[in-house]
Amino acid sequence: MRTTKDRIRHTLLFEAVALVLSTAVAALVLENSVTEIGSLAIILSLIAMGWNYQYNLWFDCWQHHTPPNKRSLKLRLVHIVGFEGGLLIATLPLVAWWLNMPLWHAFLTDMGFTLFFMVYAFAFNWAYDLLFPVNPQRNTATVGMSE
Template sequence: MRTTGDRIRQAVSFEVIGLLISVPLAAFAFGYSLEKTGVLGLIGATLATVWNYIFNLGFDHALKRFTGSTRKSIKLRVLHAFSFELGLLMAFLPIIAWWMEIELLEALLVDVSFAVFYLVYAFVFTWCYDTIFPDTDAAPPSGQ
């Protein structure tokens, strides 16, 4: 199981790299100002960082309980990425509408766009992170 420090490093590095990529992309794609999109990105990153820590802790505990290991197969990585983004999508939608002063439908388009970006990004980032900073508990349980 990962340490608290490792989980914090993972969550913060995930959000910093994601912001550096997504904010300019979103400002360009939707025609919003970089400042307004940047603040929205910071709000989303803060929300996502807290959610990242809580979600990954719960996911790893469930995985360890049901499989005896925190090792993730490709199927589990896909499930992990989709379920993380779905939870974040629901929490972020009203914030986007409020901050950007747009209707919920337009906010949903922005939210889904961020979610699609972060869905792919989460899959790639987590795989890279697990490769660079392997979880010593991720080895298959003995006898398997």
């Protein structure tokens, strides 16, 4: 439903705004340096960008019958919970190691930021769909193909 170029634009915009917000908030909350948190945030951002592209490709293929600008509240919630849950599982060991904290503490820290990002992602994706609507005439058979 979205072109590769559009998916890349979405990912880069999402991550750029997220990096600024998450680094500032994490440095304050965790009382770590902006450099330490910022470095971790960049690594997590790169992981998230790969996951974002793949997850959204899978999600679009799974629900290809629903236009993105017509996604219901329930579908948007399913989307964000699945995305953030997968990302949490993938990044938890890295967060614990980088911040030198036990897994449980890293889990609680990651959950706090996961909740933050769920709200952020919900708002960002809704706004993105409004600002960059999908062309309804586009052939859905090309989903995921380079264009």
